[in-house]
Amino acid sequence: MGSLFARVARRASAAHIRHVARVAPGSETGLVAEVYQQMEADFGMVAPPIGLHAPAPAALAASWLMLRESLLAGGVVDRSVKEAVAAAVSVANRCPYCVEVHGAAMAGLSSGADADAIVAGRFDAVADPRVRELAHWAWASGRPEAGGRPVPFPAEQAPEVIGVVVTFHYLNRMVSLFLTESPLPPVPAPALGMVRRGARFVMGTLARRRPTPGTSLELLPDAPLPPDLCWAAGRPPVAAAFARAAAAVEHGAHGAVTAEVRGLVLGALARRVGVEPGLGAPAWLAEAVATVPANDRPAARLGLLTAFAPYRVTGELVDQVRGDLDEAGLIRLTSWASLAAARAIGARLWPVESAPPAGRHI
Template identity: 35%
Template sequence: MTTAFLTAPFTTAPFRHTEPLPPRSATGRTAEVYRQLAEDFGIESASTFVVLSSSPDLMAAAWALMRESLLAGEGSRTGKELAAFGVSRANKCPFCVDAHTLLLHATGDHALAERLARGKAPEKEVQARMVAWGEATRVPGSPDLTPLPFFARHTAAYVGTALSFHFINRIVSALLTENLLPGNVQRFRSVRSLVGRSVARTVRRRLVPGTSLALLDGDAGPGPAWAAGTTVGPAYAALRAAAMAGSSLLTEADQNLVRDTVAVWDGTHQPVVWDALPGRADRPGARLALLAALAPYRITDEDVAAWKKPPYTDHCLVGLIAYGAFTAVDRIERALPLQAAVGDSVDRVTQ
């Protein structure tokens, strides 16, 4: 099996609700994102970014935040993959859970990857804490949020990774199917190991921070305090600006409903009977945005069809889903007790 064959399944996951253009037809900034994906991520046309390609601002900013935090940020790649795994498991995103299991194989931590694949906790306490911290970021006030399981100076990279995947999980759950590889073959250990090894050289390479920032469009304003002085800060600000622009697709009343509902969310998964969720016929846009924020895996063809009518396009749908997704990310980010925890943080993730 060739490396190209092994990485190709990442790009062939069926898309839901949108029909992105083939990556080979991309030009300009979108083509440059694909080039950086191939060089820095090892996967030229990862479907998690292809699905955003109808909105180059969103695609570039989502890539920038992931690159600058997970790939080029300070700290252990294994530790950040564990945090992303925990986030993805908390968000019930099987596609991303499987992806991070494969990427842990790529780091060389094969036994650790297989423990997680079998539903077991890492044997090392510090690694188990990292997974628990990632999961806890979904729940405001969780006791597992402190102390931080990494050095204070690595906060931007770890927090940026967690928030990046709170966004990506929601995009994936809303707009991709659950299967990472065709036929769900990542269920087999040999496949997990082989795919991980195929991108190992790229995963283990140390990247220079900041390369992706040239793809961002203009000044998105200041980044958050926890990322001050790092390349994660402007990437986060750019994603915030690009995603929140989707609010213009809703009326002011619908924006208020989405914002107020998410503001009091406690991190739990929504019940089957969700009284706060508007009906398709009454407020289809608000319904989609709220689902994207709090239950993206429950978005159906009927939900999309009720809203996506002319003049709305794939670009509009991606923008609305991103707005809902980032509204939840913003709620999560604001609730993280970073200032109180930084002084007590410790990094033994790779020990």
């Protein structure tokens, strides 16, 4: 699959993006062009969950670094296992787009039956005991009771496994806001099975690539690893990717996230994490934003919904926020809220005082 496939895929995938302008194929410049070129070289196409960030180039690079170094790059955890983790997190977050994509990638690499079970949320039906345990754990990773529980993998695998979990808690939120519900073309129901088989072949082929770890790091400046990302410390390319991504997203939030909105979202995340069906209901949301100035409330609503119930975000709310922010600001606000939620989840999965040892393949 060469450049022709990448060009065709870029045009097709741009149609999945909503609420922000699509970057016309061939019109990319600067950092956006660099990220797109590397993504096509390492992944075979511009993935829409990454491409949606293009109005804010640093957020685009940040999302690519996290995805590439945790999921795509060669490491100590098999790619099919990481795809299972990605799909299970996406099931928990009600992100059908990511469930479809990463279920297809897993099926293209390994057992289609196990992939079907994970996509359906039937984790007990997964035949591989290791994958079954990891899928259960990944699905529950955003729930309050996940904090402090033993993890079902050796410490040296934590940077990649938790990295995938954090990346998909981040991407699921952004995808729910900015992409269509399904990556598949609209076809009659009898043809859906054939389309899915084709998707599994394509995604399985793309997922067999093993990019060299660390080559994405040059896209963003060096940054120290924050304490809440200590789970990444045992694998330097993963640690550097998340440190740089976190710094870029935090820097981008300046001007897009007011101190009041930041305090509200971080305060809520200190009390709870994860996507919760009850959160985001009108009564809860109205009470939650009542403490911030009136002109900050649309952004506060969007920040809270992004963190806790992204599937409840409406086009009307996005339009209200865009009255104050341009498209770049909209991406910066939502990427900050998404990463804040994902980081809070990751921090609960691995104690801050622990740092995984350097990994070896198992």
